Amino acid sequence: xTWKTFExxxxxxxxxAMESPSSLHIAMFPWFAMGHLxxxxxxxxxxxxxxxxxxxxxxxxxxxxxxxxxxxPNLITFYPLNVPHIHGLPFGAETxxxxxxxxxxxxxxxxxxxxPQVELLxxxxxxxxxxxxFTFWLPKIAHNLGIKSLQCWIVSPATVxxxxxxxxxxxxxxxxEFDLMKPPKGYPISSFNLYYHEAKHLALKRKLEFGSGIxxxxxxxxxxxxxxxxxxxGIREIExxxxxxxxxxxxxxxxxxxxxxxxxxxxxxxxxWGSWLNGFKDGSLVYCxxxxxxxxxxxxxxxxxxxxxxxxxPFLAILKPPIGFETVxxxxxxxxxxxxxxxxxxxxxxxxxxLILEHSSVGCFVTHCGAGSLTEGLINNCQIVLMPHLDGxxxxxxxxxxxxxxxxxxxxxxxxxxxxxKESVCEAVKIVMDDENEIGREVRNNHDKxxxxxxxxxxxxxxxxxxxxxxxxxxx
Numbered sequence: 001x002t003w004k005t006f007e008x009x010x011x012x013x014x015x016x017a018m019e020s021p022s023s024l025h026i027a028m029f030p031w032f033a034m035g036h037l038x039x040x041x042x043x044x045x046x047x048x049x050x051x052x053x054x055x056x057x058x059x060x061x062x063x064x065x066x067x068x069x070x071x072x073p074n075l076i077t078f079y080p081l082n083v084p085h086i087h088g089l090p091f092g093a094e095t096x097x098x099x100x101x102x103x104x105x106x107x108x109x110x111x112x113x114x115x116p117q118v119e120l121l122x123x124x125x126x127x128x129x130x131x132x133x134f135t136f137w138l139p140k141i142a143h144n145l146g147i148k149s150l151q152c153w154i155v156s157p158a159t160v161x162x163x164x165x166x167x168x169x170x171x172x173x174x175x176x177e178f179d180l181m182k183p184p185k186g187y188p189i190s191s192f193n194l195y196y197h198e199a200k201h202l203a204l205k206r207k208l209e210f211g212s213g214i215x216x217x218x219x220x221x222x223x224x225x226x227x228x229x230x231x232x233x234g235i236r237e238i239e240x241x242x243x244x245x246x247x248x249x250x251x252x253x254x255x256x257x258x259x260x261x262x263x264x265x266x267x268x269x270x271x272x273w274g275s276w277l278n279g280f281k282d283g284s285l286v287y288c289x290x291x292x293x294x295x296x297x298x299x300x301x302x303x304x305x306x307x308x309x310x311x312x313x314p315f316l317a318i319l320k321p322p323i324g325f326e327t328v329x330x331x332x333x334x335x336x337x338x339x340x341x342x343x344x345x346x347x348x349x350x351x352x353x354x355l356i357l358e359h360s361s362v363g364c365f366v367t368h369c370g371a372g373s374l375t376e377g378l379i380n381n382c383q384i385v386l387m388p389h390l391d392g393x394x395x396x397x398x399x400x401x402x403x404x405x406x407x408x409x410x411x412x413x414x415x416x417x418x419x420x421x422k423e424s425v426c427e428a429v430k431i432v433m434d435d436e437n438e439i440g441r442e443v444r445n446n447h448d449k450x451x452x453x454x455x456x457x458x459x460x461x462x463x464x465x466x467x468x469x470x471x472x473x474x475x476x
Contacts, residue, residue: 023051024471027130027147029118029138030154032059032083032111033096033104034292036133039154039233039372041069041076043131043260046464048072055125057118059083059094071263079125081117086110101293108134108211115141122147128475131231134210136219139226148475150255151223152231154371155393157242157254158400160232162187163202163392164220165249173215177203186249188241189404197418198395205392229253229474233260233371235463237453238405255470258463259454261379262354269355273316276345277356280314283363286429287356287382289318290368294389298322300419302333305346307425309336313364313433314343318351357382364433366411366425369394374401377408379454383432383444384408387420407447408432409439 026047030040037058044054053075058066060080070076083094089106096104112135119141122130126145131152132138139149153160161184162168168184177199183192194202210216224230230246232239234256243254268274277285286308290296296304301322308315325331328348353373357365357380365377369388374397377384386401386408388394402410409431412424431440453459 022472023053024129024468024475025053025055025125025127026471027055027057027122027125027127029057029130029132029135030152031134032062032094032107034062034065035370035372036154037062037066037095038069039260040131040152041066042262043152043233043257044076045069045071045263046257046260047468048075050464050468051075052468053077053127055079055121055127057081057121061092062094068266079121081114083110084113086113097292101295104293105208105210111135112137112212129228129471132223132227134219134223136214136222136226139223139228148228149226150229150231150471150474151227154233156234156371156396156400157232157239157246158189158192159393159396160220160224160230161242161246161249162192162396164217164224165246166221167249169217169221173206175203175206179203186245188245192399192403194395194399195413195415195418197413197416201418202392202395224250227252229255229470231255231257231467233257235259235453235459238400253470253474255467256463257467258460259375260464261375261454261460265352265354267352267355269352269359273351273356274359277316277359277361280361282360283381283433284313285361286311286313286315286364286366286433287318287362288315288366289351289353289373290320290366290387291370291373291389292320294368295320296322298324298331301331303420303422304425305336306333307420307422308366308429309340309344310422310426311429311433313429315340315345316356317344317346318353319346319348321348364429366429369397369401371397375454378447379451381451383440383447385425385428385432386410387425387428405446405450406443407450409443 028040028044030036048054056076056078058078060082063078063080086106086109093099096107122145129148129150130142131150133153142149165184167186180199180202181194206217208216210219229252247254319328321328322331328346354376357376362382365382366385366387367373367377369386386398388398398410401408409428411420411428413420431437432443434440
Protein backbone atom coordinates (compact mmCIF):
# COMPACT_ATOMS: atom_id res chain seq x y z
CA UNK A 1 0.00 0.00 0.00
CA THR A 2 1.35 3.42 -0.98
CA TRP A 3 0.02 6.93 -0.71
CA LYS A 4 -0.21 7.04 -4.52
CA THR A 5 -2.91 4.40 -4.13
CA PHE A 6 -4.88 6.75 -1.90
CA GLU A 7 -4.49 9.59 -4.38
CA UNK A 8 -5.86 7.39 -7.16
CA UNK A 9 -8.82 6.47 -5.02
CA UNK A 10 -9.61 10.13 -4.41
CA UNK A 11 -9.35 10.85 -8.16
CA UNK A 12 -11.76 8.06 -9.04
CA UNK A 13 -14.14 8.34 -6.10
CA UNK A 14 -16.29 10.92 -7.87
CA UNK A 15 -17.79 8.12 -9.96
CA UNK A 16 -21.50 7.72 -9.42
CA ALA A 17 -22.51 5.41 -6.59
CA MET A 18 -24.21 2.19 -7.63
CA GLU A 19 -27.96 2.07 -7.48
CA SER A 20 -29.20 0.81 -4.14
CA PRO A 21 -30.25 -2.83 -4.28
CA SER A 22 -33.66 -3.99 -3.09
CA SER A 23 -34.10 -3.73 0.66
CA LEU A 24 -32.97 -6.40 3.12
CA HIS A 25 -34.11 -7.21 6.65
CA ILE A 26 -30.99 -7.40 8.85
CA ALA A 27 -30.77 -8.31 12.53
CA MET A 28 -27.93 -6.90 14.66
CA PHE A 29 -26.61 -8.64 17.78
CA PRO A 30 -23.35 -7.01 18.93
CA TRP A 31 -21.28 -7.73 22.05
CA PHE A 32 -22.71 -5.99 25.12
CA ALA A 33 -20.13 -3.19 25.24
CA MET A 34 -20.76 0.43 24.23
CA GLY A 35 -17.67 0.28 22.01
CA HIS A 36 -19.43 -2.42 19.98
CA LEU A 37 -23.09 -1.38 20.26
CA UNK A 38 -22.37 2.15 19.01
CA UNK A 39 -20.42 1.16 15.85
CA UNK A 40 -23.11 -1.41 15.02
CA UNK A 41 -25.67 1.39 15.22
CA UNK A 42 -23.51 3.65 13.02
CA UNK A 43 -23.47 0.86 10.41
CA UNK A 44 -27.23 0.37 10.87
CA UNK A 45 -27.74 4.05 10.04
CA UNK A 46 -25.74 3.68 6.82
CA UNK A 47 -27.80 0.64 5.83
CA UNK A 48 -31.14 2.20 6.80
CA UNK A 49 -30.27 5.25 4.72
CA UNK A 50 -30.39 2.89 1.74
CA UNK A 51 -33.80 1.55 2.72
CA UNK A 52 -32.77 -1.59 4.58
CA UNK A 53 -34.77 -2.66 7.64
CA UNK A 54 -32.80 -3.22 10.86
CA UNK A 55 -33.82 -5.20 13.94
CA UNK A 56 -31.35 -4.27 16.66
CA UNK A 57 -31.05 -6.57 19.70
CA UNK A 58 -29.94 -4.61 22.74
CA UNK A 59 -29.85 -4.92 26.56
CA UNK A 60 -33.07 -3.47 27.95
CA UNK A 61 -31.72 -0.59 30.07
CA UNK A 62 -29.05 0.29 27.53
CA UNK A 63 -31.58 1.16 24.84
CA UNK A 64 -32.08 4.71 26.13
CA UNK A 65 -28.34 5.41 25.76
CA UNK A 66 -28.44 4.67 22.03
CA UNK A 67 -31.84 5.98 20.97
CA UNK A 68 -30.43 9.45 20.29
CA UNK A 69 -28.07 7.96 17.70
CA UNK A 70 -30.85 6.18 15.79
CA UNK A 71 -31.25 8.42 12.76
CA UNK A 72 -33.88 6.26 11.07
CA PRO A 73 -36.37 5.13 13.75
CA ASN A 74 -38.85 4.21 11.01
CA LEU A 75 -36.42 1.52 9.79
CA ILE A 76 -34.25 0.73 12.82
CA THR A 77 -36.21 -0.98 15.59
CA PHE A 78 -34.69 -1.82 18.97
CA TYR A 79 -35.60 -5.17 20.50
CA PRO A 80 -34.71 -5.12 24.23
CA LEU A 81 -33.25 -8.23 25.85
CA ASN A 82 -33.50 -9.13 29.52
CA VAL A 83 -29.93 -9.82 30.59
CA PRO A 84 -29.95 -12.56 33.24
CA HIS A 85 -28.10 -12.04 36.50
CA ILE A 86 -24.86 -14.00 36.78
CA HIS A 87 -23.26 -14.76 40.14
CA GLY A 88 -20.33 -12.39 40.59
CA LEU A 89 -21.90 -9.50 38.66
CA PRO A 90 -23.54 -6.47 40.31
CA PHE A 91 -27.33 -6.68 40.12
CA GLY A 92 -28.58 -4.89 37.03
CA ALA A 93 -25.26 -5.08 35.14
CA GLU A 94 -25.86 -5.35 31.40
CA THR A 95 -22.76 -4.16 29.58
CA UNK A 96 -19.03 -3.90 30.20
CA UNK A 97 -19.45 -0.23 31.10
CA UNK A 98 -21.44 -1.36 34.17
CA UNK A 99 -18.55 -3.41 35.60
CA UNK A 100 -14.78 -3.44 36.08
CA UNK A 101 -12.62 -4.74 33.25
CA UNK A 102 -12.00 -8.06 35.00
CA UNK A 103 -15.73 -8.87 35.02
CA UNK A 104 -16.08 -8.66 31.23
CA UNK A 105 -16.07 -12.49 30.88
CA UNK A 106 -19.11 -12.70 33.17
CA UNK A 107 -20.96 -10.20 30.96
CA UNK A 108 -20.19 -12.61 28.12
CA UNK A 109 -21.67 -15.46 30.16
CA UNK A 110 -24.82 -13.38 30.69
CA UNK A 111 -25.00 -12.60 26.98
CA UNK A 112 -24.71 -16.30 26.13
CA UNK A 113 -27.73 -16.92 28.34
CA UNK A 114 -29.88 -14.62 26.20
CA UNK A 115 -29.76 -17.35 23.54
CA PRO A 116 -33.41 -18.46 24.00
CA GLN A 117 -34.63 -14.86 23.67
CA VAL A 118 -32.53 -14.30 20.55
CA GLU A 119 -33.70 -17.55 18.95
CA LEU A 120 -37.32 -16.59 19.60
CA LEU A 121 -36.82 -13.13 18.10
CA UNK A 122 -35.12 -14.53 15.00
CA UNK A 123 -37.96 -17.03 14.60
CA UNK A 124 -40.62 -14.31 14.88
CA UNK A 125 -38.85 -11.60 12.85
CA UNK A 126 -37.34 -13.89 10.19
CA UNK A 127 -34.61 -11.51 8.91
CA UNK A 128 -32.60 -12.54 5.86
CA UNK A 129 -29.26 -12.12 7.62
CA UNK A 130 -28.00 -11.58 11.17
CA UNK A 131 -24.79 -9.73 12.13
CA UNK A 132 -22.92 -10.81 15.28
CA UNK A 133 -19.42 -10.75 16.74
CA PHE A 134 -18.77 -12.86 19.88
CA THR A 135 -21.84 -15.14 20.07
CA PHE A 136 -20.33 -18.10 18.21
CA TRP A 137 -23.53 -20.12 18.76
CA LEU A 138 -25.60 -17.79 16.60
CA PRO A 139 -24.68 -19.19 13.12
CA LYS A 140 -26.12 -22.62 13.98
CA ILE A 141 -29.42 -21.09 15.13
CA ALA A 142 -29.53 -18.90 12.02
CA HIS A 143 -28.76 -21.84 9.72
CA ASN A 144 -31.57 -23.91 11.22
CA LEU A 145 -33.97 -21.02 10.56
CA GLY A 146 -32.75 -20.45 7.00
CA ILE A 147 -31.08 -17.15 7.95
CA LYS A 148 -27.58 -16.20 6.79
CA SER A 149 -25.03 -15.08 9.39
CA LEU A 150 -22.23 -12.56 9.09
CA GLN A 151 -19.60 -12.20 11.79
CA CYS A 152 -19.19 -8.43 11.74
CA TRP A 153 -16.13 -7.07 13.53
CA ILE A 154 -15.37 -3.61 14.81
CA VAL A 155 -11.72 -4.68 15.08
CA SER A 156 -9.48 -4.75 12.02
CA PRO A 157 -8.92 -7.74 9.72
CA ALA A 158 -5.22 -7.37 10.54
CA THR A 159 -6.00 -8.12 14.19
CA VAL A 160 -8.30 -11.06 13.53
CA UNK A 161 -5.95 -12.66 11.02
CA UNK A 162 -2.92 -12.23 13.30
CA UNK A 163 -4.60 -13.89 16.26
CA UNK A 164 -7.31 -16.24 14.98
CA UNK A 165 -6.57 -17.38 11.42
CA UNK A 166 -6.48 -21.16 10.86
CA UNK A 167 -2.72 -20.90 10.36
CA UNK A 168 -2.38 -19.35 13.81
CA UNK A 169 -4.88 -21.61 15.55
CA UNK A 170 -3.28 -24.80 14.21
CA UNK A 171 0.00 -23.79 15.91
CA UNK A 172 -1.50 -25.10 19.15
CA UNK A 173 -3.11 -23.87 22.35
CA UNK A 174 0.07 -23.27 24.34
CA UNK A 175 1.68 -20.57 22.24
CA UNK A 176 4.34 -18.57 24.08
CA GLU A 177 5.10 -14.89 23.82
CA PHE A 178 8.06 -15.76 21.60
CA ASP A 179 5.73 -17.60 19.19
CA LEU A 180 3.34 -14.65 19.12
CA MET A 181 6.02 -12.04 18.47
CA LYS A 182 5.98 -13.32 14.88
CA PRO A 183 2.94 -13.34 12.59
CA PRO A 184 1.31 -16.61 11.48
CA LYS A 185 2.28 -18.40 8.28
CA GLY A 186 1.29 -16.46 5.16
CA TYR A 187 0.48 -13.23 7.04
CA PRO A 188 0.64 -10.32 4.56
CA ILE A 189 3.22 -8.25 6.46
CA SER A 190 6.18 -10.38 7.53
CA SER A 191 7.81 -7.47 9.40
CA PHE A 192 4.78 -7.10 11.68
CA ASN A 193 6.71 -8.13 14.80
CA LEU A 194 5.41 -7.28 18.27
CA TYR A 195 7.28 -6.17 21.36
CA TYR A 196 7.85 -8.78 24.05
CA HIS A 197 5.35 -7.26 26.48
CA GLU A 198 2.66 -7.10 23.77
CA ALA A 199 3.16 -10.74 22.77
CA LYS A 200 3.16 -11.75 26.43
CA HIS A 201 -0.26 -10.17 26.84
CA LEU A 202 -1.58 -12.01 23.78
CA ALA A 203 -0.20 -15.30 25.13
CA LEU A 204 -2.06 -14.76 28.41
CA LYS A 205 -5.25 -13.83 26.56
CA ARG A 206 -5.20 -17.15 24.73
CA LYS A 207 -5.80 -18.79 28.11
CA LEU A 208 -8.60 -16.39 29.09
CA GLU A 209 -11.96 -18.06 29.64
CA PHE A 210 -14.43 -15.70 28.03
CA GLY A 211 -17.94 -16.69 29.04
CA SER A 212 -19.57 -20.10 29.28
CA GLY A 213 -16.37 -22.13 29.67
CA ILE A 214 -14.75 -21.23 26.33
CA UNK A 215 -11.39 -19.61 25.66
CA UNK A 216 -11.39 -16.12 24.11
CA UNK A 217 -9.74 -16.98 20.78
CA UNK A 218 -11.64 -20.26 20.45
CA UNK A 219 -14.85 -18.23 20.68
CA UNK A 220 -13.64 -15.97 17.89
CA UNK A 221 -12.40 -18.84 15.73
CA UNK A 222 -15.64 -20.85 16.00
CA UNK A 223 -17.64 -17.81 14.90
CA UNK A 224 -15.32 -17.21 11.96
CA UNK A 225 -15.56 -20.86 10.94
CA UNK A 226 -19.34 -21.25 11.30
CA UNK A 227 -20.59 -17.97 9.82
CA UNK A 228 -21.57 -17.64 6.17
CA UNK A 229 -19.36 -14.58 5.73
CA UNK A 230 -17.09 -12.23 7.67
CA UNK A 231 -17.37 -8.45 7.73
CA UNK A 232 -15.20 -5.52 8.77
CA UNK A 233 -15.26 -1.75 8.78
CA GLY A 234 -12.60 -0.46 6.39
CA ILE A 235 -11.49 0.10 2.83
CA ARG A 236 -9.45 -2.14 0.53
CA GLU A 237 -6.74 0.48 0.15
CA ILE A 238 -5.81 -0.17 3.81
CA GLU A 239 -7.28 -3.57 4.64
CA UNK A 240 -6.99 -5.34 1.28
CA UNK A 241 -4.03 -7.68 2.02
CA UNK A 242 -5.61 -8.87 5.28
CA UNK A 243 -9.01 -9.41 3.64
CA UNK A 244 -7.42 -11.52 0.91
CA UNK A 245 -5.52 -13.53 3.53
CA UNK A 246 -8.68 -14.24 5.53
CA UNK A 247 -10.65 -15.22 2.42
CA UNK A 248 -7.91 -17.68 1.53
CA UNK A 249 -7.66 -19.01 5.09
CA UNK A 250 -11.40 -19.48 5.72
CA UNK A 251 -12.64 -20.05 2.18
CA UNK A 252 -15.58 -17.65 2.48
CA UNK A 253 -16.44 -14.05 1.54
CA UNK A 254 -14.89 -11.25 3.60
CA UNK A 255 -16.80 -7.99 3.17
CA UNK A 256 -15.73 -4.40 3.86
CA UNK A 257 -18.39 -1.82 4.69
CA UNK A 258 -16.23 1.25 4.12
CA UNK A 259 -15.03 3.69 6.80
CA UNK A 260 -18.50 3.96 8.42
CA UNK A 261 -17.84 7.43 9.78
CA UNK A 262 -20.15 8.59 12.57
CA UNK A 263 -22.76 11.10 11.49
CA UNK A 264 -22.13 14.68 12.64
CA UNK A 265 -23.60 15.15 16.14
CA UNK A 266 -26.91 16.99 16.34
CA UNK A 267 -25.91 18.41 19.72
CA UNK A 268 -23.47 21.24 20.46
CA UNK A 269 -20.48 21.19 22.77
CA UNK A 270 -21.38 21.84 26.40
CA UNK A 271 -20.78 25.47 27.37
CA UNK A 272 -18.44 24.37 30.17
CA TRP A 273 -16.00 22.79 27.70
CA GLY A 274 -16.59 25.15 24.81
CA SER A 275 -15.76 28.30 26.77
CA TRP A 276 -12.65 26.69 28.30
CA LEU A 277 -11.34 25.43 24.94
CA ASN A 278 -12.03 28.81 23.33
CA GLY A 279 -9.40 30.31 25.65
CA PHE A 280 -6.54 28.62 23.79
CA LYS A 281 -4.93 29.22 20.42
CA ASP A 282 -5.78 27.02 17.45
CA GLY A 283 -3.92 23.72 17.48
CA SER A 284 -2.27 24.37 20.85
CA LEU A 285 -4.04 21.94 23.18
CA VAL A 286 -3.44 18.23 23.87
CA TYR A 287 -6.50 16.02 24.33
CA CYS A 288 -5.82 12.67 26.00
CA UNK A 289 -8.40 9.89 26.35
CA UNK A 290 -7.59 6.26 27.06
CA UNK A 291 -11.02 4.67 26.65
CA UNK A 292 -13.90 3.84 28.95
CA UNK A 293 -12.40 0.60 30.31
CA UNK A 294 -8.71 1.42 30.76
CA UNK A 295 -7.36 1.87 34.29
CA UNK A 296 -3.71 2.69 34.89
CA UNK A 297 -1.62 1.90 37.90
CA UNK A 298 -0.92 4.91 40.11
CA UNK A 299 2.69 5.01 38.89
CA UNK A 300 1.68 5.04 35.20
CA UNK A 301 -1.08 7.55 35.97
CA UNK A 302 1.57 9.85 37.46
CA UNK A 303 3.92 9.37 34.51
CA UNK A 304 1.17 10.24 32.05
CA UNK A 305 0.06 13.40 33.85
CA UNK A 306 3.62 14.55 34.47
CA UNK A 307 4.41 13.88 30.81
CA UNK A 308 1.49 16.03 29.69
CA UNK A 309 2.63 18.76 32.07
CA UNK A 310 6.19 18.46 30.78
CA UNK A 311 5.11 19.27 27.21
CA UNK A 312 4.26 22.81 28.26
CA UNK A 313 1.03 22.64 26.26
CA PRO A 314 -2.43 23.05 27.78
CA PHE A 315 -4.21 19.71 28.05
CA LEU A 316 -7.50 17.98 28.75
CA ALA A 317 -7.15 14.38 29.97
CA ILE A 318 -10.14 12.04 30.24
CA LEU A 319 -9.02 9.21 32.51
CA LYS A 320 -10.47 6.64 34.88
CA PRO A 321 -9.21 6.87 38.48
CA PRO A 322 -6.13 4.64 38.74
CA ILE A 323 -6.32 1.22 40.33
CA GLY A 324 -7.09 1.52 44.04
CA PHE A 325 -8.48 5.09 43.91
CA GLU A 326 -12.03 6.42 43.95
CA THR A 327 -11.32 9.72 42.17
CA VAL A 328 -8.64 11.08 39.86
CA UNK A 329 -8.02 13.98 42.25
CA UNK A 330 -7.08 11.60 45.05
CA UNK A 331 -4.33 10.16 42.86
CA UNK A 332 -2.74 13.38 41.54
CA UNK A 333 1.05 13.73 41.87
CA UNK A 334 2.09 16.05 44.67
CA UNK A 335 1.64 19.71 43.72
CA UNK A 336 0.29 18.78 40.26
CA UNK A 337 -3.14 20.37 40.56
CA UNK A 338 -1.72 23.73 41.61
CA UNK A 339 0.98 23.73 38.92
CA UNK A 340 -1.39 23.06 36.01
CA UNK A 341 -4.22 25.24 37.28
CA UNK A 342 -6.27 26.80 34.46
CA UNK A 343 -4.21 25.17 31.68
CA UNK A 344 -4.68 21.49 32.51
CA UNK A 345 -7.83 19.53 33.38
CA UNK A 346 -8.16 15.87 34.34
CA UNK A 347 -11.75 14.60 34.10
CA UNK A 348 -13.07 11.11 34.81
CA UNK A 349 -16.61 11.39 33.43
CA UNK A 350 -18.14 11.03 29.99
CA UNK A 351 -17.36 13.75 27.48
CA UNK A 352 -18.46 14.69 23.96
CA UNK A 353 -15.28 13.38 22.36
CA UNK A 354 -16.39 13.82 18.76
CA LEU A 355 -17.11 17.51 19.37
CA ILE A 356 -13.95 17.98 21.44
CA LEU A 357 -11.78 16.64 18.63
CA GLU A 358 -13.47 18.97 16.16
CA HIS A 359 -12.58 22.05 18.23
CA SER A 360 -9.98 24.25 16.62
CA SER A 361 -7.83 24.51 19.76
CA VAL A 362 -7.12 20.75 19.85
CA GLY A 363 -3.81 20.05 18.12
CA CYS A 364 -2.96 16.60 19.46
CA PHE A 365 -4.93 13.50 20.41
CA VAL A 366 -3.27 10.97 22.74
CA THR A 367 -5.32 7.79 22.27
CA HIS A 368 -5.47 4.19 23.50
CA CYS A 369 -5.95 3.20 19.82
CA GLY A 370 -9.45 1.78 20.01
CA ALA A 371 -11.01 1.56 16.54
CA GLY A 372 -13.70 4.17 17.19
CA SER A 373 -11.36 6.71 18.76
CA LEU A 374 -8.81 6.29 15.96
CA THR A 375 -11.46 6.95 13.33
CA GLU A 376 -12.60 10.08 15.18
CA GLY A 377 -8.98 11.25 15.38
CA LEU A 378 -8.19 10.52 11.73
CA ILE A 379 -11.11 12.56 10.36
CA ASN A 380 -10.08 15.64 12.35
CA ASN A 381 -7.09 17.98 12.09
CA CYS A 382 -5.50 17.02 15.41
CA GLN A 383 -2.30 14.96 15.22
CA ILE A 384 -2.29 11.50 16.79
CA VAL A 385 -0.11 10.05 19.54
CA LEU A 386 -0.51 6.28 19.87
CA MET A 387 -0.51 4.84 23.38
CA PRO A 388 -2.22 1.44 23.11
CA HIS A 389 -3.85 -0.32 26.00
CA LEU A 390 -2.87 -3.99 26.21
CA ASP A 391 -5.55 -5.27 23.90
CA GLY A 392 -5.02 -7.25 20.72
CA UNK A 393 -6.84 -4.76 18.52
CA UNK A 394 -5.20 -1.71 20.07
CA UNK A 395 -1.75 -3.24 19.58
CA UNK A 396 -2.39 -4.11 15.94
CA UNK A 397 -3.99 -0.73 15.20
CA UNK A 398 -0.87 0.95 16.55
CA UNK A 399 1.41 -1.01 14.23
CA UNK A 400 -0.70 -0.16 11.19
CA UNK A 401 -1.09 3.53 12.04
CA UNK A 402 2.45 4.05 13.31
CA UNK A 403 4.56 1.76 11.11
CA UNK A 404 2.64 1.15 7.88
CA UNK A 405 0.61 4.28 7.30
CA UNK A 406 2.75 6.57 9.48
CA UNK A 407 -0.15 8.77 10.50
CA UNK A 408 0.73 8.84 14.21
CA UNK A 409 3.66 8.56 16.62
CA UNK A 410 3.79 5.78 19.19
CA UNK A 411 4.83 6.48 22.78
CA UNK A 412 8.00 4.51 23.53
CA UNK A 413 7.59 1.82 26.19
CA UNK A 414 9.92 -0.62 27.85
CA UNK A 415 10.16 -3.75 25.68
CA UNK A 416 10.03 -6.09 28.68
CA UNK A 417 7.56 -4.35 31.00
CA UNK A 418 5.58 -2.18 28.55
CA UNK A 419 5.82 0.87 30.80
CA UNK A 420 6.06 4.43 29.53
CA UNK A 421 7.74 7.39 31.22
CA LYS A 422 6.86 11.05 31.47
CA GLU A 423 9.75 11.73 29.09
CA SER A 424 8.45 9.31 26.44
CA VAL A 425 4.95 10.81 26.64
CA CYS A 426 6.36 14.31 26.30
CA GLU A 427 8.62 13.32 23.40
CA ALA A 428 5.80 11.80 21.32
CA VAL A 429 3.54 14.83 21.83
CA LYS A 430 6.30 17.28 20.93
CA ILE A 431 7.14 15.37 17.73
CA VAL A 432 3.62 15.70 16.33
CA MET A 433 3.15 19.27 17.58
CA ASP A 434 6.46 20.59 16.20
CA ASP A 435 6.20 21.99 12.66
CA GLU A 436 9.99 21.76 12.27
CA ASN A 437 10.31 18.09 13.25
CA GLU A 438 10.97 15.89 10.20
CA ILE A 439 9.03 12.90 11.55
CA GLY A 440 6.20 15.17 12.64
CA ARG A 441 5.98 16.69 9.15
CA GLU A 442 5.76 13.25 7.54
CA VAL A 443 3.05 12.17 9.99
CA ARG A 444 1.04 15.33 9.39
CA ASN A 445 1.25 14.97 5.61
CA ASN A 446 0.16 11.33 5.74
CA HIS A 447 -2.64 12.17 8.16
CA ASP A 448 -3.92 14.89 5.83
CA LYS A 449 -4.00 12.47 2.88
CA UNK A 450 -5.83 9.77 4.82
CA UNK A 451 -8.24 12.30 6.30
CA UNK A 452 -9.13 13.60 2.83
CA UNK A 453 -9.72 10.05 1.65
CA UNK A 454 -11.92 9.06 4.59
CA UNK A 455 -14.00 12.24 4.35
CA UNK A 456 -14.63 11.80 0.64
CA UNK A 457 -18.38 11.23 0.63
CA UNK A 458 -18.40 9.50 -2.74
CA UNK A 459 -15.87 6.97 -1.45
CA UNK A 460 -17.94 6.03 1.60
CA UNK A 461 -21.15 5.94 -0.41
CA UNK A 462 -19.71 3.60 -3.03
CA UNK A 463 -18.18 1.38 -0.31
CA UNK A 464 -21.49 0.98 1.53
CA UNK A 465 -23.33 0.37 -1.74
CA UNK A 466 -20.79 -2.31 -2.65
CA UNK A 467 -21.20 -3.87 0.80
CA UNK A 468 -25.00 -3.99 0.33
CA UNK A 469 -24.61 -5.56 -3.10
CA UNK A 470 -22.47 -8.36 -1.63
CA UNK A 471 -25.01 -8.90 1.14
CA UNK A 472 -27.66 -9.32 -1.56
CA UNK A 473 -25.56 -11.99 -3.27
CA UNK A 474 -25.02 -13.74 0.06
CA UNK A 475 -28.74 -14.12 0.81
CA UNK A 476 -29.76 -15.21 -2.68
